[in-house]
Amino acid sequence: MSNYIFTEMDLVYLFILGFSVHMSYLAGKHFGISDTIDYF
Secondary structure, X not given: OOOOOOOHHHHXXXXXXXXXXXXXXXXXXXXXXXXXXXXX
């Protein structure tokens, strides 16, 4: 684990994770937190 290097799949996963969190944040601002939680 000490020689751990990011692979392309790790970068893709982090990108998708960050994108989904960002979209959830925008949806929460636009629709309201409770509606977003109900949606997911």
